[in-house]
Amino acid sequence: MKNYDIIIIGAGAAGLFAARSALAVGKSVLILEMGGEPARKVAISGGGHCNITNSAAKFDRYFGRNPDFVRGALSRFTPESMLNWCYDHKLKLEEKTSGRYFCADGASAVVRALRHDTQNADIQYNTLITNIEKQNDMFVINEFCAPSVILATGGTSWGTVGVSDAGYKIAKKFGHSIVPVRPALCALKIAGADADMAGITLNAEIVIGKQSLQDSLLLTHFGIGGPLAYRVSLYDLNNGIYINLMPNTDVAQLLKNKKKTAGKRSVTSILSEYLPNRLAKKITDNCTKNIADVSDKDIEKLATRISKIFIPSDKINLHGLSAAEVVRGGVDTDDVSSKTMESKLCKGLFFAGEVLDIAGDLGGFNLHWAWASGYVAGMNA
């Protein structure tokens, strides 16, 4: 039996960051990883450019039964801490939209930096852990033992990189509840979607209850995709959604004004100024009538078809786990300390990253959660 201070299950973003912070305070660390290499999701993140953090990473950008849980780790390891880590590793960053940082050297440079930081840990690859025993105060895993274990087994989405639900099963064995897991940050299938509109991208708004989101929306042959749909997929969609194809515009008023200023133009031609041509034609049924000849009542109806398209929940389905960037659900945070990431039910058992019931918004929030929770778990284990 070989002894370590800490055994970490999973060499993903959270596991490696946990190892890094534990090594920094002189702990001996063993990482057990089911795959053949570390940080496989980091390597494909951000379209190969790893959206590494977001300066807006605060609790209000996270989802789960208790999003407040992230406060502890996020205050101990801030987006600025992550930027400093990048500067220390001479990683070139690019701030694409405000606060959203990508690695200009590519995601593989981030993986190299993580490998560098964890070179003093023992790592055993191709080792799928399905069970952990606790004997007295020691955890026993295969031929290894340690007084502390960090479960950093991630979520079960995007299975092509190799994922497992064993982390949930191990947590359950030690008394933890698992919030049901479902795909998130994924496209939405919409029953009756018009395949002819596939490929159209536009800035749109989607309203879910009291929440309004604006971003780029992609119409697909099966429904909607792109950043806006991905962000919407994080929410509970039980009451349906409203899509607004011309946000920040009072469409009815705009068309009524056009009656006076451009009465001889067709409705379709006017709307083509504001919407992709193909979409404008579809919405107006390619109406060639002059706007001056369209009644105010019909203008109101048309405006609703553009800015208040209601999709009831029974017509919406999340794209499957295999095409989701993250999951919602996981180990219930109620039984985990937000200050240390230690289980409240089993001393010495820690959690980090997506295995917990925490999912972040699109934009670097999920990796930031992995870094921050990994950092805290590694410091305290």
Ligand SMILES: Cc1cc2nc3c(=O)[nH]c(=O)nc-3n(C[C@H](O)[C@H](O)[C@H](O)COP(=O)(O)OP(=O)(O)OC[C@H]3O[C@@H](n4cnc5c(N)ncnc54)[C@H](O)[C@@H]3O)c2cc1C
């Ligand atoms: C295509 C894609 C793009 C993304 N892009 C971004 C982005 O740009 N920015 C962002 O913030 N987030 C992004 N994400 C999300 C982000 O990658 C994850 O939230 C993050 O990697 C989670 O880190 P983690 O360490 O908790 O889990 P993971 O990175 O999934 O790591 C878990 C590790 O544990 C191992 N493992 C699992 N079970 C076992 C077991 N039983 N025994 C041994 N090993 C096990 C796995 O092999 C894996 O290596 C993206 C996700 C995908 C799929």
